[in-house]
Amino acid sequence: MRKLYVIGIGAGDPRxxxxxAIEAMRRVDVFFVIGKGERKQELLDVRTAILTAHVDHDYRMVTIEDPPRDREIAATGADAAYRDAVGDWHDRRADLLAAHFAATEGVGAILVWGDPALYDSILxxxxxxxxxxxxxFDYEVIPGITSAAALAARHRIVLHDIGEPLHITTGRRLREEGVTAGESTLVMLDGECSFTTVADADLHIWWAAYLGLPDEELIEGPLPAVRDRIVQRRKELRExxxxxxxxYLLRRTKTPAAQ
Structure with missing residues (x-):
């Protein structure tokens, strides 16, 4: 393999x-997929549906089983320990990719959920x-529609207020740092419902799960009013x-005089 495409495929909706991205996929001989196990088979099914819809030549799909990572450190560990744990996990993933790349002839590609540049480790x-x-090998990156863009579109909102910065962070960081005044906060990679740790009564939340998929869920409202509803619904969906x-997006509400 002497050419690899890293292709963003959007937040879930094949459209x-x-x-x-379609033009790049039509140049590919082998698609590499990092598998997430049977419980996440739907993620592979969406990729397969995309290829079926847009690629009309023969190709191969190579599934690479994702090595396990230390989720306990990722959730609760100190920053240095967290980075070490993720670095070790990335090394093991890179070893697997290198072995499969070396054994592959033709043009390869990896289909990335959302956009390869935002909270994804493939690059x-x-x-x-x-x-x-x-x-x-040489590689080329094809951007994709992010879950952030899809969240804003589905809730029909602008991600930031007028002249205001947008802070993009993780659930772990939200628990440590909270919400900064004067910034809208977009939270990704949150497996702990970290919005429940934010005490601000004047926060509004726009939340979404499975964006772009048939069972997409949307909830929005004042955080104190919808917090428990999101937690319960998220638990039901995961089970x-x-x-x-x-x-989700968090933003402080403002009085008309302050807007």
């Missing part, structure tokens, strides 16, 4: 795949593979499907 893994020197991907 979010861009023309640029870091590709660089680690190249740094090892055992296999060389029913075995997995969940969600995202």
């Amino acid at each position: 979010q795949v861009t023309v640029q 870091r893994l590709v660089e680690r593979v190249l740094a090892r020197g055992a296999v060389t 029913a499907k075995g997995w969940i991907m969600d995202i």
Whole structure:
């Protein structure tokens, strides 16, 4: 393999795949998929449906089983321990990718949920593979519609207020740092319902799960009023499907005089 495409495929709706992404997929011989196990088979099914809809030549799909990571450290560990645990996990993932890349002929591709540049590790893994020197190739990145953009579109909102910065963070960071005054806060990778740790009574939340999929869920309202509803619904959805991907925006409400 001497060419690899890293292709963003949007937040879940197959119609979010861009023309640029389709053109790239039609040049590919082998699609690499990092598997998440049977409980997340739906994520693989969406990728397969996208390829069926847009690629009309013969290709192969290679599933690479994702190595386990230390979720306890990821959720509660100190920053240095967290980075070490993620670094070790990335090294093991890069080893697997390098082995499969070396054994592959033709043009390869990895289909990335959302956009490869926002809270996704694939580009870091590709660089680690190249740094090892055992296999060389050129790679091209195709951007995709992010879950942040999909959240805003489905709730029909602007992600930030007029002249206001947008802070993008994780659930772990939200628990540590809270919500900064004068900033809208977009939270990703939150498996702990970290919005329940924020005490501000004047916060509004726009929450979504499974964006773009048939069972997409949307909830919005004053945080104190809808907090428990989101927690309960999220628990029900996770138990029913075995997995969940969600995202939310937090923003302080303002009086008309302050707007």
